[in-house]
Amino acid sequence: MTYSTNPIQDRNQIFSIRIAIPNKGRISIPIRELIEQSGLGIFDNGERTLIARTRDPHVEILYARPIDIPEYVASGVADLGITGHDMVIERSSHVTExxxxxxxxxxxVLAVPDDSALKTPKDLEGKRVSTEFPAITRKYFKKIGVIPKIIPVGGACEATPSLGISDAIVDLASSGTTLRQNHLQVIDTVLDTSTFLIANPLSCTSKKEKIDEIHLALESVINAKGKCYLMMNVKRTSVDTIRTIIPGMGGPTIMEVASSSDIVAVHAVVDEEKVYQLINRLKQAGAKDILVMNIERLIR
Ligand SMILES: Nc1ncnc2c1ncn2[C@@H]1O[C@H](COP(=O)(O)OP(=O)(O)OP(=O)(O)O)[C@@H](O)[C@H]1O
Ligand SMILES: O=P(O)(O)OC[C@H]1O[C@H](OP(=O)(O)OP(=O)(O)O)[C@H](O)[C@@H]1O
Ligand SMILES: [Mg+2]
Incomplete structure (x- = not known):
């Protein structure tokens, strides 16, 4: 490899892929854990650095605010990003999910105070709606043909109706606890969201190989969630019964046991939530030495 004297160019040559991830907030820890579990790893010494290295010398992490990540990815500042789908929609960013x-x-969600006279989205004509999602809110009301006064806020949106700042809010809810604590009720769902791996469309072509590699590594962790690996010894004559009990991926794997000709080893990937019941049924069918193991990654 030849190195240019331009440090920025050098950096771009060395780090062929940059992944933007949230620097804080409630999805930042699960994202870090996912990257760790995928084997890529993050090396930032726990310091609040802007950029961190990974186990792959060609991949680096850029910490950013969740709302800025779609634009960083769309503009090519980062090739990949991990953030909420809501952020991508709010910024109308040209990225590939x-x-x-x-x-x-x-x-x-669109929510109003419990005791509000406003009962449906149509009632919000000319009313004040505060939100951290002004673009999503504008688009939503345009679609239903209602024109409210949109008040953008940077946080604590649920407090604005009781402060007399707004008549309704458009904000995120998951458990609904924050809405309940603030005596608000949902009158419509505007958008469902979850966390996405997003990509710059040009990078998807020009850096396809590396992006596919990272995609596969992250996907393998997601695939393994809620699954576990069962191993047991079974009499050869019971294999057909065991086969009907284990709904494994593509059926269980049956292997010879060197020390015994009438015993075989049965391995299968099963849903974690089914293991408790499966074990009893397998025992009844004569399975012995049953091992249940966690799966870290599952590549399909
Ligand atoms: N209550 C929640 N349940 C599940 N996911 C959520 C919840 N709140 C936010 N998220 C997801 O996490 C993303 C980031 O939200 P979070 O509140 O952590 O950061 P933020 O408020 O944007 O950060 P900042 O402090 O920079 O404003 C959201 O875009 C959404 O996708
Ligand atoms: O339905 P719930 O489970 O109560 O979650 C909803 C809350 O979660 C998010 O805020 P977060 O806690 O991330 O804090 P923030 O307002 O500082 O972003 C969101 O802005 C809501 O306020
Ligand atoms: Mg928030």
Whole structure:
């Protein structure tokens, strides 16, 4: 490899892929854990650095605010990003959503005070709606033909009706606790969201190989969630019964046991939530030495 004297160019040559991830907030820890579990790893010494290295010398992490990540990815500042689908929609960013990571599930909802006279979205004509999602809110009301006064806020949106700042809010809810605590009720769901791996469309072509590699690594962790690996010894004559009990991926794997000709080893990937019941049924069918193991990654 030849190195230029331009440090920025050098950096771009060395780090062929940059992934933007949230620097804080409720999805930042699950995202860090996912990257760790995928084997890529993050090396930032726990310091609040802007950029961190990974185990792959060609991949680096850029910490950013969740709302800025779609634009960083769309503009090519980062090739990949991990953030909420709501953020992508709010910024109308031209990015490719590669993979739903299955966490950070929430809804952007329209809510009014419990005792409000406003009961339906149509009642909000000319009323004040505060939100951290002005673009999503504008689009939503345009679609239903209602024109409210939109008040953008930077946080604590649920407090604005009781402060007399707004008549309704458009904000995120998942458990609904924050809405309840603020005596608000949902009158419509505007958008469902979860955390996504997003990509710059040009990078998807020009850096396809590396992006596919990272995509696969993250997906393998998601695939393994809620699954476990069962191993047991079974009499050869009971294999057909065991086969009917285990709904494994593509059926269980049956292997010879060197020390015994009438015993075989049965291995299968099963849903974690089914293991408790499966074990009893397998025991009844004569399975012995049953091992249940966690699966870290599952590549399909
Ligand atoms: N209650 C929730 N349940 C599930 N996911 C959520 C919830 N709140 C937020 N998220 C997801 O996490 C993303 C980031 O939200 P979070 O509140 O952590 O950061 P933020 O408020 O944007 O950060 P900042 O402090 O920079 O404003 C949201 O865009 C959404 O996708
Ligand atoms: O339905 P719930 O489970 O109560 O979650 C909803 C809350 O979660 C998010 O805020 P967060 O806690 O991330 O804090 P923030 O307002 O500082 O972003 C969101 O803005 C809501 O306020
Ligand atoms: Mg927030």
């Amino acid at each position: 590669l993979l739903d990571l299955g966490f950070g599930n929430a809804s952007v």
